Amino acid sequence: MNQNLPTIDPEICTGCGACLSICPDRILAADTLGKALVNGDSCMQCGHCYAVCPVEAVSVPFLDQPEDLGSVKIESKGRPAEPLSPFGLLELMRQRRSCRLYLEETVDRVVLDDLVRAAVTAPSGTNSQGWKFIILPAREQVIKLGEVTADFYRRLNRKASSLALRSLLRLTGNNALQTYYENYFETVKKALDEWDSAGKDRLFHGAPAAIVVAADRASSCPGEDALLASQNILLMAEALGLGSCLIGYVVEAARRDASINRLLGLDKRYRVYSVIALGQPAVKFMRPAGRKPLKPEIVNTV
Ligand SMILES: Cc1cc2nc3c(=O)[nH]c(=O)nc-3n(C[C@H](O)[C@H](O)[C@H](O)COP(=O)(O)O)c2cc1C
Incomplete structure (x- = not known):
């Protein structure tokens, strides 16, 4: 398995197509059941497929997960965090x-x-x-x-x-x-x-x-x-x-x-x-x- 590519768990994927439509490298496609699969290797590793998946079927082992700040205690771990107002x-x-x-x-x-x-x-x-x-x-x-x-x-x-x-x-x-x-x-x-x-x-x-x-x-x-x-x-x-x-x-x-x-x-x-x-x-x-x-x-x- 190519460690530099995302992987998609077909058991979890619902076939919503969100990852297909967002992939800038167009390396994702739908299989015969409509589930996402990787069919290319020119991945820029942006992780958008992972970030957009509503059911966490996509894994991107080549990316570190964002860490909390070490210097600031975050009281509530509810994500996504409140965005700053304009x-x-x-x-x-x-x-x-x-x-x-x-x-x-x-x-x-x-x-x-x-x-x-x-x-x-x-x-x-x-x-x-x-x-x-x-x-x-x-x-x-x-x-x-x-x-x-x-x-x-x-x-x-x-x-x-x-x-x-x-x-x-x-x-x-x-x-x-x-x-x-x-x-x-x-x-x-x-x-x-x-x-x-x-x-x-x-x-x-x-x-x-x-x-x-x-x-x-x-x-x-x-x-x-x-x-x-x-x-x-x-x-x-x-x-x-x-x-x-x-x-x-x-x-x-x-x-x-x-x-x-x-x-x-x-x-x-x-x-x-x-x-x-x-x-x-x-x-x-x-x-x-x-x-x-x-x-x-x-x-x-x-
Ligand atoms: C590319 C760049 C290089 C800079 N180099 C220095 C520097 O060598 N020494 C310094 O005191 N300020 C430096 N500055 C700070 C600028 O003087 C400062 O950003 C500008 O006067 C506007 O002030 P402000 O940053 O307080 O808004 C630099 C700023 C930029 C963008």
């Missing part, structure tokens, strides 16, 4: 702000695991789920990642400070170093100076924990998958009372410097798409700050 969801989204002030308190490992549980409920291209989460549960590990990142930016700033090199690269049509010089050089220099002279952490903002989200480059949409999972982490962190902040500077460094992947134990197959600082917030936002005015464009001609 207002509640919007409030959660609005209240999530980037946190740049953290308490020293460590974040429970159970909570960090819960964030990953929330992450993997995200959709992924062709259900590839090619993401990888690296948890940095201790401040020392966050600092180590910060130091390797700082080394990268020290080297980059050394290069960028050379007018000759910037000019030479521009002559060859490569403006990247000049653009970096104009937009980031001073900020990075100041941050490095503050780190070296006063131990001020302008990169991770003193966060006691972090999660790195990487994805398998061979997945169909690794970037999208990783970022959708990252947004889940940000929202779940907010729901659990944690502060969070995406740290794009590390992502950029990881893209150009293999020593970050090495530090994280990631082989070349994986690319880092987001790094999320986490911790108990040392600041409470009293209200959301709003966004720049924006009107969506409506297409009214086809």
Whole structure:
């Protein structure tokens, strides 16, 4: 029996056809009695057949069952859980702000695991789920990642400070170093100076924990998958009372410097798409700050 395919118990199946109509890979059919059977092997393992079956005739042994959160006691086990009201969801989204002030308190490992549980409920291209989460549960590990990142930016700033090199690269049509010089050089220099002279952490903002989200480059949409999972982490962190902040500077460094992947134990197959600082917030936002005015464009001609 192919362990990567769903199985259907003909004794239980009532032949309602729900699984047949929902299967995105069209690998389910009805036998002569109208009961469902598997007649293909190109299954993307989405588990929709299992989820839709009213009598639990479908088994998907290749999928883990969703687990409860480790950090939050669920009083009533009645399923399905109450969905968040649209207002509640919007409030959660609005209240999530980037946190740049953290308490020293460590974040429970159970909570960090819960964030990953929330992450993997995200959709992924062709259900590839090619993401990888690296948890940095201790401040020392966050600092180590910060130091390797700082080394990268020290080297980059050394290069960028050379007018000759910037000019030479521009002559060859490569403006990247000049653009970096104009937009980031001073900020990075100041941050490095503050780190070296006063131990001020302008990169991770003193966060006691972090999660790195990487994805398998061979997945169909690794970037999208990783970022959708990252947004889940940000929202779940907010729901659990944690502060969070995406740290794009590390992502950029990881893209150009293999020593970050090495530090994280990631082989070349994986690319880092987001790094999320986490911790108990040392600041409470009293209200959301709003966004720049924006009107969506409506297409009214086809
Ligand atoms: C891709 C990305 C990278 C980011 N990188 C950083 C970063 O390196 N450091 C930082 O303090 N904030 C970073 N942020 C946070 C943004 O500055 C923040 O989301 C934005 O100012 C809006 O504020 P809000 O998150 O509080 O709504 C990043 C955000 C995104 C989406």
